[in-house]
Amino acid sequence: MTQSEKTIDSPLIRKLAETERRYVELQESLSDPAVLANPARVIAASKESGQLESVVTMFRQYKDSARQVEELSEMSANKSDADMAELATSELPEARAKADALLEQLKGEFVAAEDNAVDSFFLEIRAGTGGEEAALFGRDLYEMYRRYCEQKRWRFDVSDFSQSDRGGFKEVIVNIKGPGAYRHLQFEGGGHRVQRVPETEAQGRIHTSAATVAVLPEMPDVKIDVNPRDVEESGCRGGGPGGQNVNKVETGWQLLHKPTGLRFKMTEHKSQAQNKERAWALLRATLYETERAKQHAQQTSARKAMMGSGDRSQRIRTYNFPQNRCTDHRLGGEGGGEKNFNLEQIVQGNMDPLIDALLELDKQQRLEAL
Numbered sequence: 001m002t003q004s005e006k007t008i009d010s011p012l013i014r015k016l017a018e019t020e021r022r023y024v025e026l027q028e029s030l031s032d033p034a035v036l037a038n039p040a041r042v043i044a045a046s047k048e049s050g051q052l053e054s055v056v057t058m059f060r061q062y063k064d065s066a067r068q069v070e071e072l073s074e075m076s077a078n079k080s081d082a083d084m085a086e087l088a089t090s091e092l093p094e095a096r097a098k099a100d101a102l103l104e105q106l107k108g109e110f111v112a113a114e115d116n117a118v119d120s121f122f123l124e125i126r127a128g129t130g131g132e133e134a135a136l137f138g139r140d141l142y143e144m145y146r147r148y149c150e151q152k153r154w155r156f157d158v159s160d161f162s163q164s165d166r167g168g169f170k171e172v173i174v175n176i177k178g179p180g181a182y183r184h185l186q187f188e189g190g191g192h193r194v195q196r197v198p199e200t201e202a203q204g205r206i207h208t209s210a211a212t213v214a215v216l217p218e219m220p221d222v223k224i225d226v227n228p229r230d231v232e233e234s235g236c237r238g239g240g241p242g243g244q245n246v247n248k249v250e251t252g253w254q255l256l257h258k259p260t261g262l263r264f265k266m267t268e269h270k271s272q273a274q275n276k277e278r279a280w281a282l283l284r285a286t287l288y289e290t291e292r293a294k295q296h297a298q299q300t301s302a303r304k305a306m307m308g309s310g311d312r313s314q315r316i317r318t319y320n321f322p323q324n325r326c327t328d329h330r331l332g333g334e335g336g337g338e339k340n341f342n343l344e345q346i347v348q349g350n351m352d353p354l355i356d357a358l359l360e361l362d363k364q365q366r367l368e369a370l
Contacts, residue, residue: 011370016059016110023052051117058106065099108359111366118182122159122216122282123174128191130209133198135168137319138211140347141192142172145185147349154178159268159278166199173282175268182217187330187358189215190314196321206322210315216285226283232256233279235272236265253279262286319343331357 026049029035035042072095075081075088125141127134149156154176161172176185193210201207235250252267253276264282266275318327326346331339341354 012107012110012367015370016055016106019052019110020056020059023049023056026052051113055106055109055113058102058109062099062102062106065095065102069095069099107363107367111363112180112183115183115186116180118217119179120175120177120218121182121185122214122218122285123176123185123188124171124214124216125169125173126171126212126214127164127169128210128212130194130207132164132166132168133194133207134209134211135164135170136166136199137192137194137209138169138172139167140194141211141213142169142174144347144349144351145174145176145188148185148351149176149178149181151349152178152181152184154181157268159282160265173264175278182215184355184359186215186217187316187362188213190316192317192319193315194319194321196319214286214289216282216289218281218285226257226280226287230258231283232258233276236267251275255279255283257283257287260287260290319347326354328354328358331361 026045029045030042030049035045069092072088072092076085076092078085078088123145125138125145127138130137146156155178157175157177159173159175162170164170176182191210191212193208195206195208197204198207198209233253233255236252236254251270251272252265253272254263254265256263262283264279264286266279266282268278269275316329318329320327321343324343326341326343328339328341339357346354
């Protein structure tokens with residue numbers, strides 16, 4: 001029995017059938033006069049329908065292919081028509097291979113659908129333990145992500161940054177936009193550790209430093225209520241890495257969320273109004289992600305999820321420069337070993353082998369949790 005034949009009544013197929021039913025309901029609702037009379041409902045139904053369409057289209061292709069496999073299997077077993085049985089037997093391997101290939105594509109499309117709905121997010125890098133060397137490592141991470149996004153043609157806009165004396169980053173916040181960007185970078189949240197001889201080391205000794213990364217999706221449909229009385233806000237001067245967009249006037253905007261102590265400063269745009277809007281967006285995204293992480297922690301105890309919540313206290317990766325080795329601690333190989341990647345390639349932004357391995361692990365875990 002092939003993979004596609006084993007999966008006909010699997011949890012995945014049942015979940016996909018539910019998705020298809022929901023898609024049909026949404027399509028029918030867009031012809032309902034009561035829905036058409038309400039622009040907000042039309043927009044919501046159209047958006048949800050659009051998000052489901054690619055998965056449903058592929059699911060229907062798979063069902064057609066699986067049906068063809070079933071028909072050919074029945075024909076090949078028909079002893080009353082030897083010629084037809086022989087023809088069906090010869091066509092069956094190709095039909096099975098096509099159905100199995102569609103199923104693998106469908107798995108990837110299904111688990112990515114929710115992530116692909118996020119079209120904008122903030123990537124926040126903060127220097128951790130290690131002083132000046134940690135700030136320099138923070139800048140290295142920034143450059144790694146910038147190069148990777150450049151290769152993918154995703155927008156990469158610096159929203160705020162704080163430099164150290166040697167040009168490192170104590171903190172940098174970037175807004176990233178583009179198809180598939182969140183899907184590929186969502187697992188970067190957590191603790192990143194570097195082992196190398198720092199520029200500040202005179203005796204050639206290897207030091208260990210750290211930086212933390214947070215990935216904060218912008219969810220326009222999620223309502224996060226923030227009491228204006230809980231927020232102090234004011235204008236500030238703009239700026240950017242390497243002297244970009246430096247202003248002598250107050251075009252930036254900064255916020256302090258008093259209940260949490262969160263501070264944000266936006267200098268990305270030349271317009272103060274735009275910077276104010278982006279600062280509030282980052283505040284809402286951070287509060288949303290904090291709540292989502294709590295929910296994830298509750299869910300993790302009930303399912304086999306090992307990717308982690310993106311909590312910055314969780315060490316996810318080590319960058320070992322003397323051995324030119326990048327190790328992601330979530331990617332255990334056979335026998336419990338860890339998987340290593342070429343560090344020189346990774347820091348140059350050639351992250352696809354590492355990202356692809358994380359996506360494959362995520363896909364397996366999500367399918368097991370169905």
